[in-house]
Amino acid sequence: MCAALSRRAEIPSLSGAEYFHPLFDNFAEWLRSQGASDRTICSMSGAIKHFIVWLDCEGIGLSDIDSAVIRRFFRHRCECPRPQAERYQNGIARDHAFQGRVVRFVTFLIETGHRPAPFDRCYGDQLVADFVGRLEVPERSASRVASYKSQVSHFLDWCWFDGLALSEFKADVLDDFRNHQCVCPGHFVHKPVRTKDQIAQVRNFFSYLTHRGVINGTHRSAGHEPDLEGFRRWLFENRGVRDITVDGHVFRINKLIRDLGTDPDTYTHKLISQALLRHLKGTSRHWVTSMTTSLRMYLRYLATMGKCAPELVDAVPTVPHWRLSTLPRYVVADDVERIIETADPATPTGARNRAILLLLARLALRPREILELRLADIDWDNAIVRIKGKSRVEVGLPLPQDVGDALVAYIEHNRPGTVESSVFLCAKPPHGRMLTSSAVTSVVREAIRKSGIRNPNLGGAYLLRHSAATNMLRGGATMETVATLLRHRSIQTTSIYAKVDTNLLSAVVQPWMGGEAC
Numbered sequence: 001m002c003a004a005l006s007r008r009a010e011i012p013s014l015s016g017a018e019y020f021h022p023l024f025d026n027f028a029e030w031l032r033s034q035g036a037s038d039r040t041i042c043s044m045s046g047a048i049k050h051f052i053v054w055l056d057c058e059g060i061g062l063s064d065i066d067s068a069v070i071r072r073f074f075r076h077r078c079e080c081p082r083p084q085a086e087r088y089q090n091g092i093a094r095d096h097a098f099q100g101r102v103v104r105f106v107t108f109l110i111e112t113g114h115r116p117a118p119f120d121r122c123y124g125d126q127l128v129a130d131f132v133g134r135l136e137v138p139e140r141s142a143s144r145v146a147s148y149k150s151q152v153s154h155f156l157d158w159c160w161f162d163g164l165a166l167s168e169f170k171a172d173v174l175d176d177f178r179n180h181q182c183v184c185p186g187h188f189v190h191k192p193v194r195t196k197d198q199i200a201q202v203r204n205f206f207s208y209l210t211h212r213g214v215i216n217g218t219h220r221s222a223g224h225e226p227d228l229e230g231f232r233r234w235l236f237e238n239r240g241v242r243d244i245t246v247d248g249h250v251f252r253i254n255k256l257i258r259d260l261g262t263d264p265d266t267y268t269h270k271l272i273s274q275a276l277l278r279h280l281k282g283t284s285r286h287w288v289t290s291m292t293t294s295l296r297m298y299l300r301y302l303a304t305m306g307k308c309a310p311e312l313v314d315a316v317p318t319v320p321h322w323r324l325s326t327l328p329r330y331v332v333a334d335d336v337e338r339i340i341e342t343a344d345p346a347t348p349t350g351a352r353n354r355a356i357l358l359l360l361a362r363l364a365l366r367p368r369e370i371l372e373l374r375l376a377d378i379d380w381d382n383a384i385v386r387i388k389g390k391s392r393v394e395v396g397l398p399l400p401q402d403v404g405d406a407l408v409a410y411i412e413h414n415r416p417g418t419v420e421s422s423v424f425l426c427a428k429p430p431h432g433r434m435l436t437s438s439a440v441t442s443v444v445r446e447a448i449r450k451s452g453i454r455n456p457n458l459g460g461a462y463l464l465r466h467s468a469a470t471n472m473l474r475g476g477a478t479m480e481t482v483a484t485l486l487r488h489r490s491i492q493t494t495s496i497y498a499k500v501d502t503n504l505l506s507a508v509v510q511p512w513m514g515g516e517a518c
């Protein structure tokens, strides 16, 4: 017979008064000290005694009780024995009142040291009070503050009840909290599912605790405190932003500030993009978008307050709405040649496509610049092609020999005779000019397909532009040279290509390169 069974058999022969002494008597005393009447204590005894017997039969010590144990008890198929002369009903419905009694008993066990407490409950209350005190500003509604208070109290009570020490939280503690089946004292009437908004509130509290050095003992070094309350007020008063959106911005900036530093005087273009890259590595695209939006807001706020230069707002890259890629969108130099070679110069379409591919690959043109290229833009005498870039600034680029040859082959021998001034025309009659970037994209796609290069992430008209930049950097060209070719106004934009080559950019932020910003 195993120990549990023998214990089960033994209990009915024990005297109830002795069996429950002194634990139950101490509990009764504790309840009385909290103002409970004898009648209340009497009504609680059945549930508590049943719980004590069940723990005994299961071989669970008082110091091992946590919420999982309690939930097991609520669900157990009852075959529990009763000590002699006890008349409480084991089969009694384990309803909400019953469960509340058990939770209260466990609270007693923790408060009186039968089960270790992870932290002093008064300390927890103090943390909640401090946090909520910071939230009480005129522009935040009282009900919002009350909602915060209720959520963060719940979080700390859950930690306390389940024995989670604040100093050693695991990374997924908030996920656990979101999903916990609630038996927390004072909270378990709450809806079992916690909303995103509620979790966001707890997350803010979590950041606050981290910042304060309560969590994981990571004390922040003294120095500048970021002016997040001022930022919050500014968002509210000047931007007409809703409460929940304000919380989101403040939360994100609070996170980023670890990488960015708290002193706006030290902020530069370089620091901002480096901090972003470091912080965004491996995060979701959604987070990347939200974070860049929040950072732009924050810098705008600092600029308004005269704390940083207004130009810094432009240092935050725009995130284009691209699909995710898992591999860098570029191909090595040999593959670029293979792609170009797929266009057969003996056919009119092939001659046109070869010229397009060469312009993309050698001069790193953007698709739109291909579409807008006019015959008059080519200066044959000086071997220069004039390109109107993003900000309508015209630049002259030297025409390499092979690009010039391909253009001549197309324009002189294969381009349909027409009054159209655009260089590149549709292959099909009536041979109008190519209208959209997707026409250029399909030229590139077709060439990649024919080249036999297998990479599901390739495609798109920017591929050859990216490859030109990346291969130049790999070949040892300086950032300035590449920036000149790409006609970037800021070297910061160019540096995104360098990141690709050194694998510093995570797969998720790679869509930056070649997007609207480049």
Ligand SMILES: [Zn+2]
Binding pocket: 050, 054, 076, 077, 078, 079, 080, 090
């Ligand atoms: Zn039972």
Ligand SMILES: [Zn+2]
Binding pocket: 154, 158, 180, 181, 182, 183, 184, 187, 188
């Ligand atoms: Zn709970």
